[in-house]
Amino acid sequence: MATTTLRPATDDLPKTPRDLLPVLIAPVLALAALPLIGSPTTWVTLTVAALAMGMMIFVIASGLTLIFGLMDVLNFGHGAFIAIGAYMAMTVLAPLSGWVQSDALSLNLAALLLAVIAAMIGTGVLGWAFERVIVRPVYGQHLKQILITMGGLIVAEQLIHVVWGGDQKPMPLPGGLRGAITIGDFALEKFRLLAVAVGLTVFIVMQLVLNRTKVGLLIRAGVENREMVEALGYRIRQLFVGVFIAGSALAGLGGTMWALYRETLTAAIGGDVMVLVFIVIIIGGLGSVGGCFLGAILVALMANYTGFLAPKIAVASNILLMVAILMWRPQGLYPVARR
Amino acid sequence: MIQSALSGDMPRSRILSLLLLAIFLVLAFAPFLFSGSQPINTAAKICIFIVLVASYDLLLGYTGIVSFAHTMFFGIGGYGVGLALYGWGPTWTSAGLGLAIALVVGAVLAFVIGLLSLRVRAIFYAMITLAVASAFAILASQLSEYTGGEDGRSFRVPQLLRPGTVLFDLPALGLRIDGRILSYYLVFFSALLLLLAALRIVNSPFGRVLQAIRENDFRAEALGYNVVYYRTVANCLAAGMAVLAGAMSAIWVRYTGPDTTLSFAIMLDILLMVVIGGMGTLYGAVIGATLFILAQNYLQKLMAVASEATSALPLVPHLLHPDRWLLWLGVLFILSVYFFPSGIVGKLREMERGR
Numbered sequence: 229m230a231t232t233t234l235r236p237a238t239d240d241l242p243k244t245p246r247d248l249l250p251v252l253i254a255p256v257l258a259l260a261a262l263p264l265i266g267s268p269t270t271w272v273t274l275t276v277a278a279l280a281m282g283m284m285i286f287v288i289a290s291g292l293t294l295i296f297g298l299m300d301v302l303n304f305g306h307g308a309f310i311a312i313g314a315y316m317a318m319t320v321l322a323p324l325s326g327w328v329q330s331d332a333l334s335l336n337l338a339a340l341l342l343a344v345i346a347a348m349i350g351t352g353v354l355g356w357a358f359e360r361v362i363v364r365p366v367y368g369q370h371l372k373q374i375l376i377t378m379g380g381l382i383v384a385e386q387l388i389h390v391v392w393g394g395d396q397k398p399m400p401l402p403g404g405l406r407g408a409i410t411i412g413d414f415a416l417e418k419f420r421l422l423a424v425a426v427g428l429t430v431f432i433v434m435q436l437v438l439n440r441t442k443v444g445l446l447i448r449a450g451v452e453n454r455e456m457v458e459a460l461g462y463r464i465r466q467l468f469v470g471v472f473i474a475g476s477a478l479a480g481l482g483g484t485m486w487a488l489y490r491e492t493l494t495a496a497i498g499g500d501v502m503v504l505v506f507i508v509i510i511i512g513g514l515g516s517v518g519g520c521f522l523g524a525i526l527v528a529l530m531a532n533y534t535g536f537l538a539p540k541i542a543v544a545s546n547i548l549l550m551v552a553i554l555m556w557r558p559q560g561l562y563p564v565a566r567r
Numbered sequence: 568m569i570q571s572a573l574s575g576d577m578p579r580s581r582i583l584s585l586l587l588l589a590i591f592l593v594l595a596f597a598p599f600l601f602s603g604s605q606p607i608n609t610a611a612k613i614c615i616f617i618v619l620v621a622s623y624d625l626l627l628g629y630t631g632i633v634s635f636a637h638t639m640f641f642g643i644g645g646y647g648v649g650l651a652l653y654g655w656g657p658t659w660t661s662a663g664l665g666l667a668i669a670l671v672v673g674a675v676l677a678f679v680i681g682l683l684s685l686r687v688r689a690i691f692y693a694m695i696t697l698a699v700a701s702a703f704a705i706l707a708s709q710l711s712e713y714t715g716g717e718d719g720r721s722f723r724v725p726q727l728l729r730p731g732t733v734l735f736d737l738p739a740l741g742l743r744i745d746g747r748i749l750s751y752y753l754v755f756f757s758a759l760l761l762l763l764a765a766l767r768i769v770n771s772p773f774g775r776v777l778q779a780i781r782e783n784d785f786r787a788e789a790l791g792y793n794v795v796y797y798r799t800v801a802n803c804l805a806a807g808m809a810v811l812a813g814a815m816s817a818i819w820v821r822y823t824g825p826d827t828t829l830s831f832a833i834m835l836d837i838l839l840m841v842v843i844g845g846m847g848t849l850y851g852a853v854i855g856a857t858l859f860i861l862a863q864n865y866l867q868k869l870m871a872v873a874s875e876a877t878s879a880l881p882l883v884p885h886l887l888h889p890d891r892w893l894l895w896l897g898v899l900f901i902l903s904v905y906f907f908p909s910g911i912v913g914k915l916r917e918m919e920r921g922r
Contacts (some may be wrong), residue, residue: 374633381902386894503701506694536645543702
């Protein structure tokens with residue numbers, strides 16, 4: 229028999245060692261790209277653009293990965309929420325065009341805030357309905373989930389055509405957010421800075437909620453072991469509905485930002501982003517918010533650098549990145565629950 | 568004889584048998600039954616999609632793998648034959664060589680993707696194939712000096728298959744047997760052979776193992792079957808068959824481009840065809856593909872009429888607008904996943920058993 233050593237009561241529990249190796253990839257990638265690109269000003273512009281894009285992808289992907297982590301549901305219809313959020317924001321911004329056109333930043337931001345709130349509420353409600361009607365009957369059946377959420381995506385995309393029409397819509401950026409701030413030689417586009425700020429805020433709020441509140445504790449526990457949380461008397465179903473709504477609302481927020489970033493809007497807007505979102509989730513490890521954040525930055529850096537260096541293979545480069553990371557860690561950078 | 572041609576997998580429903588027989592007869596005699604190019608184009612498209620959907624059913628219905636990269640293999644077949652005919656001249660040698668290259672590329676790609684992701688889990692595979700397929704589609708339109716980009720490539724087929732080639736006349740039927748009809752029968756008989764081959768595969772011991780994996784992969788593994796091996800082989804087989812379907816399509820349309828072979832819309836079409844027809848039976852692929860393509864060509868006309876008739880009402884005419892036909896098929900798709908997951912074929916067989 230092994231003898232157990234008694235610890236003094238004052239000692240803390242042994243902590244799981246922090247796994248910081250994946251965090252190093254992003255700066256290494258950025259630094260490796262510097263000599264290839266040559267000019268530092270271009271490099272800074274590209275890196276900031278990448279961070280902005282990464283934050284938008286993160287906002288969209290975080291909801292999806294959390295939904296997957298908690299309830300083992302991968303919503304292929306997530307792209308529909310991106311598009312619907314963007315369309316709702318557009319609908320709200322249309323009558324506010326006076327505020328949008330004005331050069332006063334406060335009016336611009338107020339209009340955007342209203343649009344974003346409308347988009348988030350709209351997609352949140354839709355998410356609730358989607359969970360009820362589409363997803364609920366097929367819990368635990370992966371094959372049917374993939375099929376049915378795909379079906380939901382088809383129907384939602386067609387309904388966008390019915391409601392808003394199929395032609396490409398303009399999504400003008402507010403006057404105060406156009407242009408760039410120049411610091412020395414470096415030009416930083418204002419909207420990109422705003423996107424970075426929003427993304428970071430979402431990430432920090434999400435980390436705080438997950439790590440510092442009781443709801444967050446329950447969500448994390450649910451990701452680890454759903455049955456145990458249920459056995460302790462918590463209604464994980466309601467928790468899940470809440471996460472689904474929040475995830476859908478985040479997709480609406482991300483969709484609004486993405487549409488403003490591209491300044492145009494079509495019903496297929498969700499499909500274009502979803503490919504990147506899936507790559508991000510796979511790279512990050514299904515269900516991991518931190519991994520998702522890191523994955524989004526990596527994918528965006530890769531997309532922007534290769535978009536500059538070799539535009540024709542920009543998308544393929546992200547596939548290569550994914551393959552490389554899966555060779556290293558087959559479950560993604562930060563694997564969460566194995567189910 | 569029919570029994571052995573179908574590998575013992577009979578339709579097992581009177582209505583289904585009649586439907587299949589009707590589809591077979593109409594497709595077999597399409598050039599004699601209809602005049603004009605539209606119906607025969609539809610018939611050829613049905614033949615091509617029957618093969619494509621059957622190969623997808625091999626994955627989704629029999630092995631329980633959801634792949635979104637099936638159009639990629641379809642496109643590899645189309646581009647393989649198309650670019651070979653375009654670049655090396657319209658001879659049978661270049662078509663054959665192009666097809667051989669496409670088959671090898673498709674099989675290797677399927678093997679690599681399978682190796683990377685099939686050992687992990689179904690959902691991973693679905694996501695990875697989605698990403699890879701869309702990257703492939705973008706790559707194909709970006710590398711325009713080789714692939715013709717968004718415009719694709721139009722090319723000439725071997726002499727024998729050209730519309731100008733007249734073999735002989737059939738004055739009794741008022742029909743001239745030309746290269747176009749010959750290409751139709753090339754497509755038709757390839758489709759028939761491939762479908763029978765697929766039936767042979769799924770009713771072999773190998774096919775039974777695939778179904779066991781679909782039902783319970785853990786148990787199949789415990790019984791001593793190497794699940795990853797079987798899944799990978801099924802993946803490569805399905806990919807190969809999709810490549811052949813792509814080659815058939817290229818020969819028939821004499822054009823290869825991203826919209827006709829690689830687009831995600833086609834992937835969704837395949838998915839709808841498999842599920843509506845019936846997953847896990849190849850007859851479902853036949854029924855699904857036929858119904859879907861008929862709907863694609865003729866439902867729209869019907870909807871145009873309905874949209875006209877309701878133009879006084881709000882919103883309804885928009886819902887019935889001919890471009891919204893996919894909306895209704897999407898709703899049908901969701902309903903069929905819920906209420907009859909075995910599709911039309913499963914429903915027909917159930918009715919037969921109930922009697």
